[in-house]
Amino acid sequence: MQRRYINWFLLLSFLVIAISCKKEDLTTLKNDLIKKTIGPNIVNNTIEFAYAMAIPEGKLVSAEVEASIPGAPNTRFGPSSWYTDKGGNDIPVTVATDCLTDGKNSNAVFIDTCAATLRYYYVIPEEAREKNVSFQFSCKADNGEIVSFSSPEYKISKMDLQPNITLTNGGACYLSIKQMKVFTMADVLANNLAGEIDLIYFYSTIAGIGHSLVSPATLPDYLYGVPVPVGSTNSTKVSKRRDIRDGQLGSPYSQFIDDLDFETLIVDNNEENFVYAMANPFGAFLFTGDGKYKAFIFVNSVDNTNKKMVVSIKRYAVN
Amino acid sequence: MKNYIKIAIALLAMVAGACSYPLDENELLITTRAESYMTMFDLLDEAHATVIMGLAAIDTITDPNIGIVAATVKYGTNLKVLKPYCSLAQDAVVTPKMGAWTDFSDLLNPLTYTVISGNREVKKTYKIVITVQLKP
Structure with missing residues (x-):
């Protein structure tokens, strides 16, 4: 009886080995x-x-x-x-x-x-x-x-991506989320873009201010003398973040902001319309004053000597 | 063998002793400690960075039941979205709970937090007095 079981066991073992050793067909494309x-x-x-x-x-x-x-x-x-x-x-x-x-x-x-x-x-x-x-x-x-x-x-996502936008203190510092571009004051005036400016970049050596973004409608006390184009009145809500990682914006991580993040994001009236002391790896969620766009702006790098900041933006059109 | 039994009984007694404290509504132990004080207070912004310049001053001298936390926050801080947290005496709890986004923007009517001792019998209420740094 015992011998019979052993025979069956051996037979099954051979079958298993034979099946597992079956050669893959390597003759075809x-x-x-x-x-x-x-x-x-x-x-x-x-x-x-x-x-x-x-x-x-x-x-x-x-x-x-x-x-x-x-x-x-x-x-x-x-x-x-x-x-x-x-x-x-x-x-x-x-x-x-x-x-x-x-x-x-x-x-x-x-x-x-x-x-x-x-x-x-x-x-x-x-x-x-x-x-x-x-x-x-x-x-x-x-x-x-x-x-x-x-x-x-x-x-395919609903959102847009614009990497590596260079903001320059006193130069190309007028940022339009609608256009995902930055303009100089001359560009703004020549192309009648005042109504499309959502944020203005400036750099200050004052501790705690540094590389900053302010809305055209930010109270004068917080503007630190930044020239606002005539006709620019947008107030962009800004929520500064440090813990947001996005490999497409320049973070060294395989984590990403997706449409769903913007759909569930709440940037409400409790937020200020300016943010100070930006640097890598800080970023900020934005909600444009006209209610048309949510966005995340990530700071890739800052340059105190040349008073510049490089940012990348993901933008989501609301509705 | 008798020694093992004694050790087992001692361990059981320790476990039973440890479990003898009642629990409060948040399932935290109510102990025998009567201390109710705050040792540290901080405020975080949405980037989870402190907005307090230096350290918050915690006054525990003026009144045994009332304390004042005085903090100067950085110029430009959004006072409507701040997350408070603190350190407390052992076994004490604080109410309302901290660690949630809180509006501190009404500077004329400071928010208050009450520290309750481990035995839940001694209370001390702290007023959070915030001053904004002058424009640098």
Whole structure:
């Protein structure tokens, strides 16, 4: 009886080993895909994919991708395959020519290779805002084989991103959240932008003031003599923060402000319309006086000598 | 063997003793301590940075039941959104609770906080008097 159980056990063990050792089919064309870009997908920014293809015998002919929504200009396959060297650096090797994009379709024609990992750069167009996009990748080998890979759907954010805006004391210091740009007083007057100025930057050597942002409607006592353009009356509510991290704005973290954060954000009338002593890694949530935009402004760097501050902004249109 | 039993009984007695204090409505222990005083007070802004210049002065001399916390906050501080916190005598509690965003902007009517001793029988009320730094 005992011997019978042992025999059964041995038989089952052999079966398990036989199944687990089954060889993967390496004779056919294979492909795989990873999305390299992390964080929210924002209009005018790029989603980067790595599309890998290989065939054990023969050569790759071409790769193609069809996006559900045509990408903005500069959407394309890169011509290089990439590998990582011993130092952890990504090294490109040119493997393709004729990387063309026409509407929804981008393709690359290989020169002479049996395995490659191409990068595909999808520049998010305005028409994709708040919609889902997906991608159908495919690869063709010289023996006629074709394989494909369907990506999941990716939600495109409602918010906008504007990195690295340089504010200069007494120069380009008039910031418009609507335009996501900074202007000089001459620009404001020449282009009749007074009504669009939401914050004014200045630098003071006074302790506790430093690099500051004030609204045009801030009480004169808090303006420290900053010239306000005639006709500028906006009062932008400002909530200074230190604990907000966003990798797309320049924080060294893979954490991000998303649409949901702005949807649930409350910047109410309890907030002041100015903020003093800004520096990296401080930031501030904003709510424009006209009620049209919520935003987060992150301080990338400050320069006391040249009286400058570099900021990056995420902006969310309310309604 | 007898020693083990004695140790076990002693441990049980300690546990029973430790659990003998009643709990208040917030499930904090009501102990025998009668001290009710504040040893430190601070105010944080929305960036979780202190807005008090130097340290808040805590007056405990004038009256055994009334104290005054005097603090000068930085010029430009938004007094409507500040988070108070403090240190207390052992086992004491403070009411209303601190650690929440609080409006301190009515400088003529300072907010008050009451420290209640561990035995919940001795109270001391602190008035938070805030002065804003003159424009630098």
